[in-house]
Amino acid sequence: SPEALKRAIREAARAGLHASLSRTDLSVAALALELRQQGHRVIVVTDDYALQNLTARLGLEYKPLRTRGITRVESYRVQCPACGYVSRRPGERVCPVCGTPLKRTRKHYNRRQR
Template sequence: MKEESGRDSESKKAYVLDTNALLLGFRGVKNLYTTEEAIKEVKYDELQVARLEAMLTSGALKIARPTTEAMEKIKKSAGNQLHRLSQADLTILAAAIDLTKTHEEVIIVTDDYAIQQLATKLLLSFTPLKHRGIRKTR
């Protein structure tokens, strides 16, 4: 999909937020996505739930529903590390794969090392929030 001229480079990027990014309130950029499974994990206090609902209602955060093909690719690529990934983790990675079809750059926002490891293996970009990201892959 070709972008219209005049759009800034930020509109060509998509950010996929894992549960931790949602809990920390990551925002301030365009094209934020997450999955229903990650949203279900945000249930700790009323403020976090209210903030998440406001982002969804305003359209600042969109729900990505990964395809079966992307989910299968993630599970196959995870191999013997599959047990380290929750269902929410799997859907975040699969959503990132799907979004590469419509965005020039897709960045997973996560501090989760298991997600970072598999993202690296799949040549997906990520950015950590609070912790230093992985330094080498296993």
């Protein structure tokens, strides 16, 4: 649903994951939210660390397939190292102010509850 997609995008931007997630990743998270809201037990199976981080932040279950999976839920800032512009737009990789490639830096993390 459009509401679930907006929630996934909003949470990805809040966590600074928006530059690392594709539109498909966001759609998978939105579908999982929608199915959970309908009463289904949903587990997102993915080795993508950014998608695991987003699903954990959304309160969804995930299971890695070939990797160990994330050990903590992290937040990032996507920022221009030249002028300081902070991005909140999904997929933005270049600073719209000065043209410098944006960098992702870790802000803080919470240990993942097992």
